[in-house]
Amino acid sequence: MPKVSDAYVEQRREQILDAALRCFSLQGLHRTTLDDICADVGLSKGAVYNYFKSKKEIVQALRDRSAADEEAPMSPLVEPGGLEGLRAVAREVFGRMDDRSERDARRVGAMLWSEALLDSEILRSQVDSTEAYRPKFDAAIVAAQEAGTLPSSIEPRALSVLILGAVIGVQLQHEWEPGIDVGAVGEAFDALLTASGNA
Amino acid sequence: MPKVSDAYVEQRREQILDAALRCFSLQGLHRTTLDDICADVGLSKGAVYNYFKSKKEIVQALRDRSAADEEAPMSPLVEPGGLEGLRAVAREVFGRMDDRSERDARRVGAMLWSEALLDSEILRSQVDSTEAYRPKFDAAIVAAQEAGTLPSSIEPRALSVLILGAVIGVQLQHEWEPGIDVGAVGEAFDALLTASGNA
Amino acid sequence: MPKVSDAYVEQRREQILDAALRCFSLQGLHRTTLDDICADVGLSKGAVYNYFKSKKEIVQALRDRSAADEEAPMSPLVEPGGLEGLRAVAREVFGRMDDRSERDARRVGAMLWSEALLDSEILRSQVDSTEAYRPKFDAAIVAAQEAGTLPSSIEPRALSVLILGAVIGVQLQHEWEPGIDVGAVGEAFDALLTASGNA
Amino acid sequence: MPKVSDAYVEQRREQILDAALRCFSLQGLHRTTLDDICADVGLSKGAVYNYFKSKKEIVQALRDRSAADEEAPMSPLVEPGGLEGLRAVAREVFGRMDDRSERDARRVGAMLWSEALLDSEILRSQVDSTEAYRPKFDAAIVAAQEAGTLPSSIEPRALSVLILGAVIGVQLQHEWEPGIDVGAVGEAFDALLTASGNA
DNA sequence: CATGAATGAGCCTTCATTCAT
DNA sequence: TATGAATGAAGGCTCATTCAT
Numbered sequence: 001m002p003k004v005s006d007a008y009v010e011q012r013r014e015q016i017l018d019a020a021l022r023c024f025s026l027q028g029l030h031r032t033t034l035d036d037i038c039a040d041v042g043l044s045k046g047a048v049y050n051y052f053k054s055k056k057e058i059v060q061a062l063r064d065r066s067a068a069d070e071e072a073p074m075s076p077l078v079e080p081g082g083l084e085g086l087r088a089v090a091r092e093v094f095g096r097m098d099d100r101s102e103r104d105a106r107r108v109g110a111m112l113w114s115e116a117l118l119d120s121e122i123l124r125s126q127v128d129s130t131e132a133y134r135p136k137f138d139a140a141i142v143a144a145q146e147a148g149t150l151p152s153s154i155e156p157r158a159l160s161v162l163i164l165g166a167v168i169g170v171q172l173q174h175e176w177e178p179g180i181d182v183g184a185v186g187e188a189f190d191a192l193l194t195a196s197g198n199a
Numbered sequence: 200m201p202k203v204s205d206a207y208v209e210q211r212r213e214q215i216l217d218a219a220l221r222c223f224s225l226q227g228l229h230r231t232t233l234d235d236i237c238a239d240v241g242l243s244k245g246a247v248y249n250y251f252k253s254k255k256e257i258v259q260a261l262r263d264r265s266a267a268d269e270e271a272p273m274s275p276l277v278e279p280g281g282l283e284g285l286r287a288v289a290r291e292v293f294g295r296m297d298d299r300s301e302r303d304a305r306r307v308g309a310m311l312w313s314e315a316l317l318d319s320e321i322l323r324s325q326v327d328s329t330e331a332y333r334p335k336f337d338a339a340i341v342a343a344q345e346a347g348t349l350p351s352s353i354e355p356r357a358l359s360v361l362i363l364g365a366v367i368g369v370q371l372q373h374e375w376e377p378g379i380d381v382g383a384v385g386e387a388f389d390a391l392l393t394a395s396g397n398a
Numbered sequence: 399m400p401k402v403s404d405a406y407v408e409q410r411r412e413q414i415l416d417a418a419l420r421c422f423s424l425q426g427l428h429r430t431t432l433d434d435i436c437a438d439v440g441l442s443k444g445a446v447y448n449y450f451k452s453k454k455e456i457v458q459a460l461r462d463r464s465a466a467d468e469e470a471p472m473s474p475l476v477e478p479g480g481l482e483g484l485r486a487v488a489r490e491v492f493g494r495m496d497d498r499s500e501r502d503a504r505r506v507g508a509m510l511w512s513e514a515l516l517d518s519e520i521l522r523s524q525v526d527s528t529e530a531y532r533p534k535f536d537a538a539i540v541a542a543q544e545a546g547t548l549p550s551s552i553e554p555r556a557l558s559v560l561i562l563g564a565v566i567g568v569q570l571q572h573e574w575e576p577g578i579d580v581g582a583v584g585e586a587f588d589a590l591l592t593a594s595g596n597a
Numbered sequence: 598m599p600k601v602s603d604a605y606v607e608q609r610r611e612q613i614l615d616a617a618l619r620c621f622s623l624q625g626l627h628r629t630t631l632d633d634i635c636a637d638v639g640l641s642k643g644a645v646y647n648y649f650k651s652k653k654e655i656v657q658a659l660r661d662r663s664a665a666d667e668e669a670p671m672s673p674l675v676e677p678g679g680l681e682g683l684r685a686v687a688r689e690v691f692g693r694m695d696d697r698s699e700r701d702a703r704r705v706g707a708m709l710w711s712e713a714l715l716d717s718e719i720l721r722s723q724v725d726s727t728e729a730y731r732p733k734f735d736a737a738i739v740a741a742q743e744a745g746t747l748p749s750s751i752e753p754r755a756l757s758v759l760i761l762g763a764v765i766g767v768q769l770q771h772e773w774e775p776g777i778d779v780g781a782v783g784e785a786f787d788a789l790l791t792a793s794g795n796a
Numbered sequence: 797c798a799t800g801a802a803t804g805a806g807c808c809t810t811c812a813t814t815c816a817t
Numbered sequence: 818t819a820t821g822a823a824t825g826a827a828g829g830c831t832c833a834t835t836c837a838t
Contacts, residue, residue, distance in 0.1 A: 004801075012801095028317040030229040033828060044803045045830080055829065107316055113371055114313030117306055118227040127375055151394045158383035159391070165368025165384075166361055172312055173360055173367070176326055184357035185364075192358070195350045195395035203818075232811060243820045244813080254812065402797075426715040428627040431832060442799045444836085453833065505714055511769055512711030515704055516625040525773055549792045556781035557789070563766025563782075564759055570710055571762055574724055582755035583762075590756070593748045594792035601822075609822095630807065641824045643811080652808070 013051050016041050017065060020058050025104035029059060029111050056119075063112050063122055066105060067129035077136040083144040083197060086137075086163070087190055093167050094186030097174050110172055134160055149197035212250050215240050216264060219257050224303035228258060228310050255318075262311050262321055265304060266328035276335040282343040282396055285336075285362070286389055292366050293385030296373050309371055333359055348396035411449050414439050415463060418456050423502035427457060427509050454517075461510050461520055464503060465527035475534040481542040481595055484535075484561070485588055491565050492584030495572050508570055532558055547595035610648050613638050614662060617655050622701035626656060626708050660709050660719055663702060664726035674733040680741040680794060683734075683760070684787055690764050691783030694771050707769055731757055746794035 019041035023032040034055055038045050052058045073096070076088035096102060116123040137160035144150035150159075166189065174180050218240035222231040233254055237244050251257045272295070275287035295301060315322040336359035343349035349358075365388065373379050417439035421430040432453060436443050450456045471494070474486035494500060514521040535558035542548035548557075564587065572578050616638035620629040631652055635642050649655045670693070673685035693699060713720040734757035741747035747756075763786065771777050 008801095028314075031317070034830080035828080046804070046832080047802050049830070050801065053830095110316060111313045114310050115227075117309060117374055118230070123375060130372075130375075151390055154387045154390045155383045158380065158387035161369060161372055161379055161384050162365055162387050162391070165370075165372055166365040167368065168371055169364025169367030169369075170360060171364075173329075173364055175316055176322060176329075180360055181354075181357065184354045185360050188353045188357035188361050191350055191353045192361070192391065192395050196391050197394075233813085234811080245815080245821070246819050248813075249818065252813095426712075429715070432834085433832080443834085444800070445798050447834075448797065451834095508714060509711050512708050513625075515707060515772055516628070521773060528770075528773075549788055552785045552788045553778075553781045556778065556785035559767060559770055559777055559782050560763055560785050560789070563768075563770055564763040565766065566769055567762025567765030567767075568758060569762075570765055571727075571758055573714055574720060574727075578758055579752075579755065582752045583758050586751045586755040586759050589748050589751045590759070590789065590793050593794075594789050605822095631809085632807085642809080643825065644823050646809070647822065650809095 009051070013061070016043070016048055016051055016058065017062055020062060021104045021108055024059075024062070024111065025107040029108075029115060056121075059112075059115070060121060060125065062108060063125045066109055066112070067125065067132075069105065070129055071133060074133045074136055077133070077140045081140050081143050082147055083140075083149040083193065085140045086144065087193060090163070090167075090186060090189050090193075094170070094182050094189065097171055097182040106171060107175055110175060113168070130164065134164075137163065144197070150193075151196060208250065211242075212260070215242070215247055215250055215257065216261055219261060220303045220307055223258075223261070223310065224306040228307075228314060255320075258311075258314070259320060259324065261307060262324045265308055265311070266324065266331075268304065269328055270332055273332045273335055276332070276339045280339050280342050281346055282339075282348040282392065284339045285343065286392060289362070289366075289385060289388050289392070293369070293381050293388065296370055296381040305370060306374055309374060312367070329363065333363075336362065343396070349392075350395060407449065410441075411459070414441070414446055414449055415456065415460055418460060419502045419506055422457075422460070422509060423505040427506075427513060454519075457510075457513070458519060458523065460506060461523045464507055464510070465523065465530075467503065468527055469531055472531045472534055475531070475538045479538050479541050480545055481538075481547040481591065483538045484542065485591060488561070488565075488584060488587050488591070492568070492580050492587065495569055495580040504569060505573055508573060511566070528562065532562075535561065542595070548591075549594060606648070610658070613640070613645055613648055614655065614659055617659060618701045618705055621656075621659070621708065622704040626705075626712060656709075656712070657718060657722065659705060660722045663706055663709070664722065664729075666702065667726055668730060671730045671733055674730070674737045678737050678740050679744055680737075680746040680790065682737045683741065684790060687760075687764075687783060687786050687790070691767070691779050691786065694768055694779040703768060704772055707772060710765070727761065731761070734760065741794070747790075748793060 016037065020032070020037050023036045023040055026032075027036065034045055034048065037058070038048055041048070052061065073089055073092040076085040076092070078085070080088070097106070112122060112126065116126040134157075138156045141150060141154075141156040141159050145152045145154070145156070170180075170182060170185050174182050215236065219231070219236050222235045222239055225231075226235065233244055233247065236257070237247055240247070251260065272288055272291040275284040275291070277284070279287070296305070311321060311325065315325040333356075337355045340349060340353075340355040340358050344351045344353070344355070369379075369381060369384050373381050414435065418430070418435050421434045421438055424430075425434065432443055432446065435456070436446055439446070450459065471487055471490040474483040474490070476483070478486070495504070510520060510524065514524040532555075536554045539548060539552075539554040539557050543550045543552070543554070568578075568580060568583050572580050613634065617629070617634050620633045620637055623629075624633065631642055631645065634655070635645055638645070649658065670686055670689040673682040673689070675682070677685070694703070709719060709723065713723040731754075735753045738747060738751075738753040738756050742749045742751070742753070767777075767779060767782050771779050
């Protein structure tokens with residue numbers, strides 16, 4: 001019978017993950033030490049190890065936590081769906097890239113993209129979360145094609161890879177060069193998509 | 200004064216970089232040790248340190264070396280330029296993503312994208328090399344717009360960020376999921392671009 | 399002042415010691431953690447620390463507890479005493495080495511033999527308990543010599559060391575190689591002792 | 598091609614093992630840290646790890662090294678063999694127990710007896726080395742029985758276990774209580790063995 | 797009395813870097 | 818130049834012990 005509630009445990013885990021996110025964003029996954037995280041969260045090493053049994057588990061938890069955040073902006077794919085859905089998602093996603101409060105999450109997210117190349121568990125989580133909403137992407141594309149607002153010659157799956165790729169790549173460039181006007185990039189995407197439908 | 204010719208030195212450096220590329224591709228920048236690289240290249244640690252004064256310098260050299268490889272496929276931007284140039288570049292770039300012989304380079308390249316978030320020198324090299332051909336991108340886009348084959352409402356710079364982003368993001372996804380059909384993605388890109396010009 | 403009876407306290411202590419014995423037998427004195435013991439006994443760490451003020455004290459208590467068990471089989475040394483007493487003790491001791499229910503106690507006992515080399519308190523307890531019955535050994539030997547059933551040229555003290563040593567060493571070998579037939583070893587001891595008396 | 602000779606490597610390994618033996622004898626296997634060993638041998642930790650890849654490997658090497666030392670005193674079992682061989686071995690073994698220069702080896706040896714209960718590799722080495730000379734023991738006993746100098750009713754294997762056990766147990770007692778006169782114990786053994794043959 | 801979260805010293809191990817040969 | 822033994826600063830993780838509830 002635990003002395004503290006599950007909510008307390010969950011809260012502690014979140015605190016630790018928040019600290020880890022800050023540290024990772026600042027120093028990277030590998031240069032951040034457990035001591036850094038402990039100092040940031042204000043707990044001893046032993047305490048942290050009561051909530052996560054290894055550094056890798058913290059990284060995993062962070063990766064899993066971000067999966068949820070990635071799914072939210074995809075809802076327009078279902079409703080209204082079609083071209084409008086794709087445009088709404090793009091608006092949302094490109095728009096959020098300037099949100100300061102999510103900067104650490106975006107940076108660490110990008111680091112995990114690299115980590116996924118080397119760590120099969122990270123990769124699994126990464127791919128799973130991407131594949132979770134790819135069908136919605138595909139469906140929206142198909143709907144747009146059927147509505148005649150997107151060239152029907154394009155393979156839906158390929159286009160969804162292309163669009164998701166653009167989001168990923170623009171986000172990376174934006175972290176490299178914060179001066180990049182992601183708002184304009186979003187508009188360019190919107191214009192391109194819209195124009196291609198009027199062909 | 201060196202007893203050996205510059206060519207010999209350069210050759211040795213290339214051998215070491217080749218070995219490092221293989222190791223980094225396999226184990227990542229941080230998990231690869233100098234011993235791994237030494238074992239791969241068949242030299243002692245002391246020898247390696249005669250050509251690079253630190254592990255970081257090896258990483259830097261690799262990053263710089265890849266800059267050259269990135270510039271080559273961009274030549275169609277100048278000649279023929281315009282929409283055709285953009286399409287030719289895309290064809291080339293997406294086409295190369297399936298080239299097995301460049302897989303290590305692509306993987307390490309992707310790792311460096313992440314490293315650039317943390318290391319200002321890597322970032323500098325990364326941004327410099329990107330910015331080196333971005334003007335050509337922009338020029339080709341402007342040319343296409345003037346030729347009426349691309350919507351003139353799109354901000355050229357934003358579109359170049361979007362396109363480069365797509366390349367980056369598709370490459371990442373392809374490394375995560377080798378099953379992705381990058382050829383089809385290239386075609387999708389081509390179709391999208393072409394269609395938007397006929398609006 | 400304690401709210402609970404001494405009997406309750408004693409019972410709890412015994413439960414903890416039983417758990418510790420199982421853990422130590424399985425993992426050794428040093429590899430066993432307090433958490434292991436707590437898990438085995440089903441108490442929290444705080445509870446355990448209410449009954450023993452350190453891990454070392456648990457080890458000590460176990461060592462002290464085994465002293466009692468070691469004294470019991472020695473009673474034949476007094477009655478009937480002499481060669482018969484020695485033979486009876488040997489029968490009893492070698493016979494018990496196959497008792498599954500005492501296996502953990504034997505294993506931990508052997509671990510404490512090693513620990514006694516390093517810890518003066520364990521050593522003290524170990525030596526005290528051995529020396530407690532050594533006089534009886536000596537007396538039985540002397541009695542046998544006087545009865546002419548053991549060579550009088552043998553120094554009693556030396557023979558008692560030899561016999562106790564044999565018991566210790568056979569027990570160790572038996573734990574290393576459970577296949578050893580300790581019954582036969584007991585008979586060999588008996589035969590040797592008997593034969594030497596008929597010289 | 599190693600810069601240093603194999604002999605140099607072997608010498609370094611021996612130096613480290615010697616240091617480890619001193620530390621283990623003083624503080625035990627578990628309380629001794631790598632730093633203790635490094636300080637004793639006068640090398641850095643990194644250097645020690647060039648010769649042994651873990652602390653456990655040092656322990657193993659020590660255990661294996663002692664196997665050789667244990668075999669040497671057993672040669673009389675073959676020549677002259679029989680009862681005389683057994684007596685000669687006993688004389689040698691009990692005689693060496695007072696050798697100061699082998700004290701650390703004896704103490705660590707005893708610690709390994711305990712460790713063998715928990716570590717299957719140590720156990721393997723321990724049992725292997727014991728079983729290596731047990732056949733010679735058995736053969737000498739059989740020879741003595743055939744010569745009529747040992748009761749033929751005794752099972753040879755059981756007697757060899759008993760004798761080896763006596764050596765082990767006496768050694769342990771001697772380390773606990775250095776005051777024990779092992780010379781006298783050796784004589785007691787000799788007398789017992791001799792007397793039993795005259796029955 | 798019981799609980800178990802928190803502490804923090806300490807341990808084993810790794811690895812970039814140096815330097816005598 | 819090439820070698821690889823040696824260095825030593827960290828880093829991840831463990832665990833006996835404490836103490837507020």
